Amino acid sequence: MQYTLDTLDRAILAALLEDGRLSQVQLAERIPLSPTAIARRIRALEESGIIKGYQARIDRRAVGLEMIVHVFISLQNQSEQRLESFEAAVAAAPSVVGCQLMSGEDDYLLTVLARDLADYERIHKQELSRLPGVTRLRSSFVLREVKAATIPASMLGTPAPRGSKK
Amino acid sequence: MQYTLDTLDRAILAALLEDGRLSQVQLAERIPLSPTAIARRIRALEESGIIKGYQARIDRRAVGLEMIVHVFISLQNQSEQRLESFEAAVAAAPSVVGCQLMSGEDDYLLTVLARDLADYERIHKQELSRLPGVTRLRSSFVLREVKAATIPASMLGTPAPRGSKK
DNA sequence: TATGAAAGGCCGTGAAC
DNA sequence: GTTCACGGCCTTTCATA
Numbered sequence: 054m055q056y057t058l059d060t061l062d063r064a065i066l067a068a069l070l071e072d073g074r075l076s077q078v079q080l081a082e083r084i085p086l087s088p089t090a091i092a093r094r095i096r097a098l099e100e101s102g103i104i105k106g107y108q109a110r111i112d113r114r115a116v117g118l119e120m121i122v123h124v125f126i127s128l129q130n131q132s133e134q135r136l137e138s139f140e141a142a143v144a145a146a147p148s149v150v151g152c153q154l155m156s157g158e159d160d161y162l163l164t165v166l167a168r169d170l171a172d173y174e175r176i177h178k179q180e181l182s183r184l185p186g187v188t189r190l191r192s193s194f195v196l197r198e199v200k201a202a203t204i205p206a207s208m209l210g211t212p213a214p215r216g217s218k219k
Numbered sequence: 220m221q222y223t224l225d226t227l228d229r230a231i232l233a234a235l236l237e238d239g240r241l242s243q244v245q246l247a248e249r250i251p252l253s254p255t256a257i258a259r260r261i262r263a264l265e266e267s268g269i270i271k272g273y274q275a276r277i278d279r280r281a282v283g284l285e286m287i288v289h290v291f292i293s294l295q296n297q298s299e300q301r302l303e304s305f306e307a308a309v310a311a312a313p314s315v316v317g318c319q320l321m322s323g324e325d326d327y328l329l330t331v332l333a334r335d336l337a338d339y340e341r342i343h344k345q346e347l348s349r350l351p352g353v354t355r356l357r358s359s360f361v362l363r364e365v366k367a368a369t370i371p372a373s374m375l376g377t378p379a380p381r382g383s384k385k
Numbered sequence: 386t387a388t389g390a391a392a393g394g395c396c397g398t399g400a401a402c
Numbered sequence: 403g404t405t406c407a408c409g410g411c412c413t414t415t416c417a418t419a
Binding site: 066073074103107109112118140144147153157166191197199200205 | 267
């Protein structure tokens with residue numbers, strides 16, 4: 054996955070971040086390149102794993118998921134085996150949409166989606182309390198989502214300088 | 220935006236969450252509906268705001284963004300005006316990709332993307348330290364992303380029962 | 386009111402240059 | 403990287419239940 058993105062690649066990525074359904078022709082209107090050349094670059098970006106896929110952005114609340122809860126978790130110890138079994142359990146928990154190993158006081162930060170408080174109680178009982186090796190578990194509720202973005206186009210501006218060519 | 224999703228709508232949403240570029244014909248192969256009917260439903264979902272858009276999923280690290288940092292923030296007080304000016308500043312901070320008003324000890328949880336530690340130092344200086352009204356600011360680094368999902372298809376299963384019809 | 390079928394125009398794909 | 407031709411998809415219209 055050692056791939057050097059040029060300005061055109063980054064323009065394509067920026068456009069597809071904004072609208073993942075843009076056609077080659079539409080992209081060619083923004084980017085000084087023929088539709089075919091754009092298609093080839095997109096294919097290369099997909100095959101190299103830089104573009105991991107495409108997805109619809111769906112309104113959480115429209116599908117009844119009113120709550121986001123962050124769960125801070127500390128484990129008994131951080132042995133390899135502890136982490137592995139914990140992470141395997143997290144991977145199988147359907148309501149846990151995010152899990153990050155963290156620096157600092159707690160070991161993991163989980164992100165959970167729930168319909169409402171009663172649903173979160175169920176998730177807490179059925180999914181979270183069964184996670185192995187947990188010593189401390191603290192729930193923190195999102196009261197309001199102020200900003201929810203993906204990678205901003207501005208951060209595609211300069212590639213990681215690992216031997217810039219061209 | 221009071222919209223009652225039926226089973227077919229949810230099947231369409233689930234499919235477009237997995238692959239946002241599926242064509243009507245491809246969707247019609249999975250869902251017992253003609254391409255025309257699917258196109259009409261998708262259009263309705265888009266116009267009602269349930270589908271907010273489409274985007275490419277891009278490998279963070281491939282574009283040089285190696286770090287995710289969570290920043291916990293406490294404000295001097297939670298007056299309406301304080302919150303508003305803080306949130307306006309956050310909205311204008313390009314490296315801050317997430318901001319949530321939280322319950323519990325801290326007021327806000329920010330999510331920041333950075334190229335590396337030096338880049339985060341710059342962001343800390345240029346973007347974070349200038350946020351108005353902050354009394355406490357604690358950075359917590361993501362060591363490893365274990366799970367990063369969107370809304371799982373399983374959670375589309377049952378709509379929020381607000382007067383189920385049909 | 387929502388679906389399904391058919392026709393026309395546009396797009397995506399792969400060839401050659 | 404571009405141009406061109408072909409096959410398939412998206413769109414619209416219309417008939418139907």
